[in-house]
Each structure stands twice: as structure tokens, then as C-alpha cells.
Amino acid sequence: MLELRDVHTYYGRIRALRGVSLEVKAGEVVALIGSNGAGKTTTLKTIVGILKPQRGEIQFEGKRIDGVATDRIVRMGIAQAPEGRRIFPRMTVLENLELGAFAREDALGVRADMERVFRLFPRVKERLHQKGGTLSGGEQQMLAIARALMARPQLLLLDEPSMGLSPILVEAIFETIRSIRSQGTTILLVEQNARMALRVANRGYVIQTGRIVLHDTADALLKSDLVRKSYLGEK
Amino acid sequence: MEWYEVLVQQTINGLTRGSVFALIAMGYTMVYGVIELINFAHGDVFMLGLFIPLTVVTLLGVSTTLVGWQILGVLLPLFLVTMLVTGAINLTIDRVAYRPLRRAPRLAPLITAIGVSFMIENLAMLWKGPAPIPFPDLFPNVDILNAWLGIDTLIYFTTKDLFVVVVTLPLMLALELFVTRTRWGKAMRATAQDRETAAAMGINVERMIMLTFFTGGALAGAAGLIQGMYYNIGQWWMGYQAGLRAFTAAVIGGIGNMPGAALGGLFIGFLSAWSDQYISARWTNALVFAILILFLVFRPQGLLGERPPDRT
Ligand SMILES: Nc1ncnc2c1ncn2[C@@H]1O[C@H](COP(=O)(O)OP(=O)(O)O)[C@@H](O)[C@H]1O
Numbered sequence: 001m002l003e004l005r006d007v008h009t010y011y012g013r014i015r016a017l018r019g020v021s022l023e024v025k026a027g028e029v030v031a032l033i034g035s036n037g038a039g040k041t042t043t044l045k046t047i048v049g050i051l052k053p054q055r056g057e058i059q060f061e062g063k064r065i066d067g068v069a070t071d072r073i074v075r076m077g078i079a080q081a082p083e084g085r086r087i088f089p090r091m092t093v094l095e096n097l098e099l100g101a102f103a104r105e106d107a108l109g110v111r112a113d114m115e116r117v118f119r120l121f122p123r124v125k126e127r128l129h130q131k132g133g134t135l136s137g138g139e140q141q142m143l144a145i146a147r148a149l150m151a152r153p154q155l156l157l158l159d160e161p162s163m164g165l166s167p168i169l170v171e172a173i174f175e176t177i178r179s180i181r182s183q184g185t186t187i188l189l190v191e192q193n194a195r196m197a198l199r200v201a202n203r204g205y206v207i208q209t210g211r212i213v214l215h216d217t218a219d220a221l222l223k224s225d226l227v228r229k230s231y232l233g234e235k
Numbered sequence: 236m237e238w239y240e241v242l243v244q245q246t247i248n249g250l251t252r253g254s255v256f257a258l259i260a261m262g263y264t265m266v267y268g269v270i271e272l273i274n275f276a277h278g279d280v281f282m283l284g285l286f287i288p289l290t291v292v293t294l295l296g297v298s299t300t301l302v303g304w305q306i307l308g309v310l311l312p313l314f315l316v317t318m319l320v321t322g323a324i325n326l327t328i329d330r331v332a333y334r335p336l337r338r339a340p341r342l343a344p345l346i347t348a349i350g351v352s353f354m355i356e357n358l359a360m361l362w363k364g365p366a367p368i369p370f371p372d373l374f375p376n377v378d379i380l381n382a383w384l385g386i387d388t389l390i391y392f393t394t395k396d397l398f399v400v401v402v403t404l405p406l407m408l409a410l411e412l413f414v415t416r417t418r419w420g421k422a423m424r425a426t427a428q429d430r431e432t433a434a435a436m437g438i439n440v441e442r443m444i445m446l447t448f449f450t451g452g453a454l455a456g457a458a459g460l461i462q463g464m465y466y467n468i469g470q471w472w473m474g475y476q477a478g479l480r481a482f483t484a485a486v487i488g489g490i491g492n493m494p495g496a497a498l499g500g501l502f503i504g505f506l507s508a509w510s511d512q513y514i515s516a517r518w519t520n521a522l523v524f525a526i527l528i529l530f531l532v533f534r535p536q537g538l539l540g541e542r543p544p545d546r547t
């Protein structure tokens with residue numbers, strides 16, 4: 001479904017990605033784990049075209065999407081819950097959800113997905129007419145995922161959904177990711193919380209300073225020395 | 236005139252002036268909201284909103300006051316054409332002058348905007364000459380209080396005053412409904428709040444910027460036409476002063492905030508009319524700019540602004 005081949009991305013002269021290759025197949029949950037500054041967010045921004053890769057190739061459903069404008073990539077079926085949630089602060093929760101569905105023309109489908117999203121996130125429904133900026137961090141994260149789902153994406157990109165949340169909320173968010181997975185949405189999940197991510201993922205990639213250093217099934221990664229030492233804090 | 240009649244009279248003047256400032260200020264603030272540019276050329280688009288319909292009515296040979304059905308039959312198309320053309324001009328200014336600088340440091344488009352403003356003003360001077368030019372007295376002027384209501388007063392409130400309010404209010408209301416209720420209006424606000432995330436919603440950000448410039452230009456054009464029909468005079472530099480006052484209005488309301496710009500425009504209208512009367516017309520500009528500076532220093536987010544204008 002999604003394939004990155006030897007992708008290099010720069011911020012000016014700073015090399016953030018130095019040859020990232022990874023693949024997400026339909027129906028999978030793939031985790032991309034790495035510490036702060038490794039290049040996870042840059043990878044996602046490059047996929048959706050906010051950043052243009054200097055070198056390499058990105059394919060989605062067999063079509064090249066590197067160099068394509070962000071709004072067109074999104075219309076092709078990739079939605080994201082970005083790092084830091086990025087809720088529109090001065091718009092209501094409902095308006096945020098409507099914007100998630102901006103690219104869609106099927107009003108009936110949108111309404112059905114709204115109901116589906118409310119079932120996944122009852123809290124979001126309770127806050128429907130509040131301004132996005134007034135929600136708590138956890139509620140904003142739920143809204144960010146809900147908003148992305150409103151696009152009915154084929155591929156959902158999640159950038160550190162657990163960041164800054166209490167353990168109970170992290171548990172709740174990952175529970176939701178499980179149910180989204182069970183409904184058949186393909187997910188690329190970026191996390192620093194390697195343990196949680198690899199528990200929901202089928203496969204995982206480990207990124208360090210802009211390079212993929214390891215990839216395997218999630219179970220194998222959880223048992224690997226590198227992951228246990230560097231990301232799970234075990235000896 | 237009794238003192239209270241003077242006050243009411245100047246307040247009526249303030250209302251009509253302020254309505255025009257409000258329309259200009261809303262476009263100013265919309266553009267700032269979306270690309271964080273103080274579009275100095277915005278006032279000059281207002282001037283074109285007077286010059287362009289002037290050329291149209293001259294070509295059509297309309298030079299006397301309209302009567303009966305003519306009022307709607309002539310004015311409606313005239314407003315539509317003016318707004319379409321000034322909207323298109325404003326959009327073109329963005330495409331040609333600002334868009335190539337979208338990723339440049341903010342000073343670059345700002346200086347470019349000043350350059351565009353000078354260019355339009357000088358072209359307008361070449362076009363219509365440096366002297367004040369008359370605008371035909373299209374709208375019938377009836378003293379409503381005395382002639383229609385039979386109230387014996389020196390306060391002069393005419394059909395022209397009423398006309399200004401009756402055109403301006405629906406325009407402002409329509410804009411407010413557009414940005415708060417429609418899909419594209421919401422996309423425009425989303426773009427203003429977070430461009431990158433707006434793109435990630437599938438919104439074509441450049442198209443939203445075009446829509447913003449078009450709408451702002453159309454409002455400025457309507458304001459120019461209203462100004463021409465109300466004062467029956469125009470001049471190539473008129474956009475300069477109106478633009479600065481409208482900018483002040485936008486800052487007072489909280490730049491980027493549309494209801495704020497409308498309120499700020501009315502406020503500057505009242506203030507300048509009162510100042511003309513009670514202080515001196517010569518001091519009005521100084522007063523307006525003193526207020527601008529006070530706001531920039533002590534309350535840069537304006538009265539209704541929710542965040543400081545500078546996010547960087
Ligand atoms: N806007 C930026 N300008 C310059 N360098 C950046 C920018 N954003 C990120 N970087 C750098 O790129 C590298 C990767 O960052 P990022 O992708 O955000 O990491 P992660 O999401 O894994 O924490 C880091 O070294 C970071 O300092």
C-alpha cells in the first residue's frame with residue numbers, strides 16, 4: 001500500500017532522513033519507533049508532502065506521491081493525527097470533525113462516520129460544541145484521531161498519540177487504536193513508547209538519526225536486544 | 236444647532252464613515268489572518284472601487300440621479316461588477332507580487348506591499364489625473380427626518396446615510412455567515428488558524444488564499460463605490476488615508492478577527508467624526524495614529540483578539 005524507498009529529507013542543510021525505506025501493507029499496523037529527534041515526524045511529513053524528499057521515492061497504491069501537493073495526497077486516502085494534535089483551537093469540536101471530512105463528497109457516508117467516531121470516542125461527542133482549544137490534552141488527542149478518521153482514510157498516520165498523556169489515557173488511546181485496526185484501517189503508528197506500539201503492531205521499524213536500523217515483526221522486535229536495551233529500558 | 240444636535244449629527248457622520256472603514260478593515264484583517272501580511276495595497280483597492288464604477292457610469296452616460304426602478308437596476312449590477320473586478324485585482328496582486336514570496340522572510344512581502352501600493356496610486360494618478368474628480372450624484376438625497384417624518388430638526392439624516400447602512404450591514408452579515416457557516420468559509424478559517432494542518436485536511440491552501448484576497452478585494456471595492464456615491468468625489472491618494480484608518484480599525488479589533496475589524500471600523504468612524512467636530516480635522520489623523528500606537532504597545536492583540544498577532 002505504502003512504500004518508501006531510500007528517502008532523504010533535509011531541513012535546509014540539516015539532513016533529517018538519510019535513506020529511509022519502509023513498507024506498509026494493506027490491513028497492517030506498522031510501528032515506527034525511535035527516540036526524540038530520530039526522524040519519525042519528518043518521515044510522516046515527507047509521506048504527506050509537507051516536506052519534499054531530496055532523494056528517493058514514495059509510492060502509495062502503486063502511484064508515486066513524492067512531489068505531489070499535500071491536499072492531493074490526502075484526497076488519495078492518507079489522513080494523519082499529527083504530532084502535538086494540531087486541533088484548530090478556535091473552531092468547535094464539530095467543525096474540527098467536519099474539516100476532517102473536507103475532501104469528501106458523500107454526505108451520507110460522512111454522517112455515518114460521524115456516528116462511528118462518536119462510538120469510538122464518546123468524550124468527543126460530549127464536547128461537540130466546545131472550542132477545540134478548550135479541550136484537555138487527552139480529549140484533543142482523541143479529537144485528532146477522530147478528525148483523521150472522518151476522512152475515511154485507507155491509511156491512517158498517527159504521530160505519537162501517547163505523548164504527554166497519563167498512563168490511563170495512554171491505555172485508552174491504544175485500546176481505541178486496536179478497535180480501529182479491527183475495523184480494517186491500515187495504520188502507520190509513530191511512537192517513542194515502543195512497548196505500547198509494538199503490542200498493537202504487526203511489524204515495526206526502528207529509526208535512529210534518520211536511518212532505519214532494524215525491522216522485523218513486532219514480537220521479534222520486543223524480544224530483540226536493541227529494542228530491549230534502547231527503548232524498553234531493560235538490561 | 237443645539238449641542239445635542241451637533242453630537243447626533245456627528246454620530247451619524249461617524250456611522251457612515253465607520254461603515255466604510257469597517258468594510259475595508261474586514262478585508263485587511265482577513266488577509267492578515269491567512270498569510271500574516273499587512274497588505275498596504277488594500278486601501279488602494281478601495282480607491283479602485285471608486286475609480287472603476289466611475290469609468291463604467293461615465294461610459295454608460297449615467298450622470299444624473301437615479302429614479303425609481305433605475306436605483307436597483309443600475310446599482311445592483313454596478314456593485315456586482317465593481318466587486319468582481321476589485322476582487323479579481325486583489326487576487327492578481329497576490330498571485331503576482333506576494334505568492335512568489337510565500338516562503339521568504341516576512342519583511343519581503345511587506346516591503347513589496349508598500350511598493351504595490353505606490354504603483355497603484357501612481358497608475359491611478361496617470362489614469363484620472365492628480366486633481367479631485369467628481370463622482371455623479373447617483374443616489375437620491377432626501378432629508379428623512381424633515382421631509383418624510385415631518386420632524387422639525389436641524390439634524391440631517393438622509394436617504395444616502397440610510398443607503399450606506401443598508402448596503403454595508405448585509406455585506407458584513409453575509410461575510411460573517413460565509414466564514415462561520417459554509418464549508419469553504421470554515422476551510423478559510425482553518426487555513427488562517429493552521430495552514431499546515433489545513434492542508435492535511437485536504438484543503439488546497441493556495442486556493443483558500445486566493446479566495447481570501449478575492450473576498451477582501453470585493454469588500455474594499457464595495458466600500459469604494461459607497462464612498463463615491465456618498466461624497467461624490469475621489470482622488471488618487473484616497474486609499475492611503477482610508478487604508479491607514481482601516482488598518483488601525485483592524486488592530487483595535489484584534490488583527491485577524493473579523494467581527495473585531497467591523498467594530499473597530501465603526502469605532503474609528505465615530506472617533507474621527509467627533510474629533511473633526513470637537514478637536515479639529517487637522518488633529519484627527521494624529522489622534523487615530525496615537526490610538527494605533529497605544530494599541531500596538533499596550534494591547535497588540537486588540538480588543539477581541541485571542542492571541543498576540545505575532546506567533547513567531
Ligand atoms: N523545522 C525543522 N528545522 C530544522 N531541523 C528540524 C526541524 N524539525 C526537525 N528537525 C530536525 O530533524 C531531526 C528529526 O526530527 P523529527 O523528525 O521531528 O524527530 P522525531 O519526530 O523522531 O522526534 C531532528 O534532528 C530535528 O532536530
Ligand SMILES: [Mg+2]
Nearest residue numbers: 040041042083
Ligand atoms: Mg516527532
